[in-house]
Amino acid sequence: MFQSLLVALDGGPQHAQVLALAASLATPRTRLHLVCVLDPAYALDDDAPRNDRREYSAAEDQRHQARRLLDSALAQLREQGVDGVASHPAGEPAQVLCDYARAHHCDLIVIGHRHLSGMERLFERSVGRWTIDHAPCPVLVEVRDAAP
Numbered sequence: 001m002f003q004s005l006l007v008a009l010d011g012g013p014q015h016a017q018v019l020a021l022a023a024s025l026a027t028p029r030t031r032l033h034l035v036c037v038l039d040p041a042y043a044l045d046d047d048a049p050r051n052d053r054r055e056y057s058a059a060e061d062q063r064h065q066a067r068r069l070l071d072s073a074l075a076q077l078r079e080q081g082v083d084g085v086a087s088h089p090a091g092e093p094a095q096v097l098c099d100y101a102r103a104h105h106c107d108l109i110v111i112g113h114r115h116l117s118g119m120e121r122l123f124e125r126s127v128g129r130w131t132i133d134h135a136p137c138p139v140l141v142e143v144r145d146a147a148p
Helices: 015-025 050-055 057-079 093-103 118-123 127-134
Strands: 004-008 031-035 083-087 108-112 139-142
Touching: 004 015, 004 093, 015 057, 015 108, 015 139, 031 057, 031 093, 057 083, 093 108, 093 127, 108 127, 127 139
Parallel strands: 004 031, 004 108, 031 083, 108 139
Antiparallel strands: none
């Protein structure tokens, strides 16, 4: 049914559920695009000079954490026979997800949902809400809590 799924991963409490949900939707012909969006304030290009990487260790740490998260998720998918590719672009998460889905002709975006309080919503934009409103394809939101 789905040829190309974008799976938004951030290592948060719903990481495992989001990955499992996406894998359950995959067929042998489905390609999963695992995307972990980096905070632009800490982002370095992949081809940044070694000096920049040493001087800006927080950015390098963020890249390594994203890479480990994505490598682990890809390994889990491969164990299940699911094909995937991984990317860790930088930017505003919701915008990056929508742009990526558009550029890669994704049929569906799979994301998790954080339960924000009223106060949190005043100060922090909901990535899920913005993605739903602007996505070029349907969005499937995993809303279960991580705790059993």
